[in-house]
Amino acid sequence: MRPRADAPQFVLAPMDGMTRASFRTVCFGYGADGATTEMIQSLAYGRAKRRLSATFLETLVRFPEEGDLAAQLIGGNPAMMAASARKLCDLGRFDAIEINMGCPARKVVGSGNGAALLREPERAVEIMRAVRDSSRLPVRLKLRLGWDEGSITAPELVRAAEEMGFERVTVHGRTRVQRYAGSVDIDAIRAIAESVQIPIYANGGVTCARDALTFLEQTRSGGVSVGRAALKQPWIFEDIKLLRAGETPREHDAVERVDVLLRLARLSCLHRPERVAVCEMRKFAAWLLPGLTGAADTMARLNHVFALEDFNQLMEGYLDGLLRAGDTRVHPELNPRTDLDTLTKPLPET
Numbered sequence: 407m408r409p410r411a412d413a414p415q416f417v418l419a420p421m422d423g424m425t426r427a428s429f430r431t432v433c434f435g436y437g438a439d440g441a442t443t444e445m446i447q448s449l450a451y452g453r454a455k456r457r458l459s460a461t462f463l464e465t466l467v468r469f470p471e472e473g474d475l476a477a478q479l480i481g482g483n484p485a486m487m488a489a490s491a492r493k494l495c496d497l498g499r500f501d502a503i504e505i506n507m508g509c510p511a512r513k514v515v516g517s518g519n520g521a522a523l524l525r526e527p528e529r530a531v532e533i534m535r536a537v538r539d540s541s542r543l544p545v546r547l548k549l550r551l552g553w554d555e556g557s558i559t560a561p562e563l564v565r566a567a568e569e570m571g572f573e574r575v576t577v578h579g580r581t582r583v584q585r586y587a588g589s590v591d592i593d594a595i596r597a598i599a600e601s602v603q604i605p606i607y608a609n610g611g612v613t614c615a616r617d618a619l620t621f622l623e624q625t626r627s628g629g630v631s632v633g634r635a636a637l638k639q640p641w642i643f644e645d646i647k648l649l650r651a652g653e654t655p656r657e658h659d660a661v662e663r664v665d666v667l668l669r670l671a672r673l674s675c676l677h678r679p680e681r682v683a684v685c686e687m688r689k690f691a692a693w694l695l696p697g698l699t700g701a702a703d704t705m706a707r708l709n710h711v712f713a714l715e716d717f718n719q720l721m722e723g724y725l726d727g728l729l730r731a732g733d734t735r736v737h738p739e740l741n742p743r744t745d746l747d748t749l750t751k752p753l754p755e756t
């Protein structure tokens with residue numbers, strides 16, 4: 407194992423529609439060492455004169471409580487990627503720029519973006535160079551192992567990133583063809599981590615804090631990037647640190663889960679219209695409530711709630727009921743969904 411000067415990092419993976427400033431702030435509160443924005447479309451952002459929608463501008467929001475934060479760019483046109491990188495640097499609110507070469511959605515790869523670049527290493531390198539040359543900030547790369555098991559291009563792209571002075575590379579140990587299912591190739595990530603000096607962050611398939619530590623160890627990586635497991639357990643970052651210190655993580659009961667939802671809603675209303683923010687809470691509730699008594703009924707009632715005050719009232723009333731019944735514990739038998747691959751609905755493929 408290559409000796410590393412820095413302590414391993416446990417960071418929140420970028421997730422479109424989820425890792426907004428509000429959710430990131432909650433994860434930083436639980437000790438995440440870093441995070442990345444949702445992917446930012448360089449075609450929309452790079453064009454100087456185009457007016458940006460309010461939804462787009464929300465992806466550029468950063469809250470003061472956030473720690474190390476990279477802005478993630480996606481695109482297949484080197485000039486647009488360079489222009490976007492320059493603008494992101496000029497905003498002065500991010501710590502790094504990250505290039506997305508992992509998104510598997512058909513619409514994305516169909517336009518030559520995201521994971522499509524894994525099939526075109528020369529264009530991928532051209533984009534990396536363009537972003538590096540136009541960024542005052544450190545540049546990072548996030549990629550998958552390759553397009554399919556017959557075309558594993560991550561090793562050469564990671565070497566290129568190292569030669570260009572990138573700050574780090576996050577390797578999702580699956581191919582594009584695997585999308586979000588199937589096993590993560592731990593050996594392939596380790597082989598990459600052991601072949602370069604640039605820090606490699608391992609990603610894919612972590613389900614709990616103990617898993618994250620095992621993944622770090624097995625991949626010999628400098629860090630671990632946690633995606634879907636953090637949606638279900640934003641406290642995973644705290645648990646990881648407690649476990650590393652030989653301590654036992656706390657139980658995360660209904661009181662804490664409802665508190666996370668209340669905080670998320672309040673934070674979300676700071677950067678989104680109230681109705682949009684409150685509707686979006688249905689997604690987060692679907693990750694956080696299963697396993698609690700009455701979760702399904704509460705989630706059904708959430709579908710009719712559009713104002714922050716009503717949301718707070720519903721959630722506080724729900725918690726009161728559980729407290730009165732002395733039933734705030736999580737019941738695993740009420741939440742049989744344990745396999746991460748079945749937890750996430752398929753991403754849109756249109």
Ligand SMILES: Cc1cc2nc3c(=O)[nH]c(=O)nc-3n(C[C@H](O)[C@H](O)[C@H](O)COP(=O)(O)O)c2cc1C
Pocket residue numbers: 419420421422423424443444445478506507508509548578586609610611612631632633634635746750
């Ligand atoms: C809903 C969702 C949205 C995602 N959006 C992005 C994204 O914008 N940029 C990116 O690089 N990866 C994105 N990913 C991929 C994750 O960052 C991560 O690589 C993947 O989920 C595997 O890690 P996990 O098993 O820990 O979830 C997304 C994943 C999910 C589930």
